Amino acid sequence: MKKHNYSAGPCILPQEVFEKSAQAILNFNNSDLSILEISHRSKDFVAVMEEARALALELLGLEGKGYQALFLAGGASMEFLMAPYNLMRENGKAAYLDSGTWASAAIKEAKFFGETVIVGSSKEQNYNHVPKDYSIPADADYFHCTSNNTIFGTQMKEFPDLDIPMVCDMSSDIFSRNIDFSKFGIIYAGAQKNMGPAGTALVVVKEEILGKNGRHIPSMLDYAKHIKAESMYNTPPVFPVYASLLTLQWLKNLGGIPAIEKINNAKADLLYTEIDRNPLFKGTAVVEDRSTMNATFLLDTPLHTDTFNAMLKEAGIVGLPGHRSVGGYRASMYNAMPLESVQVLVEVMKDLENRV
């Protein structure tokens, strides 16, 4: 039996994606060749890249709105520096929301490029909420935020309306819920949560914001060069892009973001209801900011830890231990996780209450 996989990323993907990816490694498109041995310039792979780029925009509702989708290597962490390189002027300024470890990693990179204003931070409260009531300097070159804080289990529910470009790291909740994606100048996300295997990041760029900061940008870090080369400036990560395409196709067949959002809300409701009901557990994130993707919670006493862990193992639940900076447990319920897996976890939590 397959495990109930709560890993934070790399993580669960739809079973059909695993099966079709495996098939493509053996015999891609009935070509009697593996996807791993064909040229990235071959007709068959160019079609994969084109469809993946178009489908990403279609699912986000950004088709025909001046956006381009790229699949780049280097992960989300590469975008921590590519965003400022492409958008911050020499002696410029950028505004950042410090809502977690990944946000602060993005801030660290931005500081190499210019003045980096932290407009709000929840660091003092171990990032248990998303900072609010912040104001963004009107002369900033852009504002950067993180839509979902994977480690701390918080999620931005609202995004400001701005006259400057808004850049968002959506690594851990892209394609999971409806947002007005046209508010953003750049959206980026490492593939390895809701999209595909590790090895590529989706970057969605509004073309009109590029080319304005007067910097000389090294070619591989220049969004405009990647756009011009149709996301094939160099050899792209072919297999992660192909598996991402399969996941995007799966999502489209399911009904796109509106359909998956309903399922994701049902999963999150089920688990948070149990966390709040069961006296043995407590959530770590403030209720209003709770993430639908990563639910973080603690046991009331370490006395039950061994029993609970043994019960999780017995139920085939893996990947639940929390990140070391929060402790306890973190249930990552990405798009591909079925409701049934959350039901199994909730049953185990109830059983623990009955047992101790």
Ligand code: PMP
């Ligand atoms: N941002 C967020 C919100 C993340 O969750 C992660 C990884 N877990 C990263 C950035 C870093 O991604 P990568 O490892 O692809 O660089």
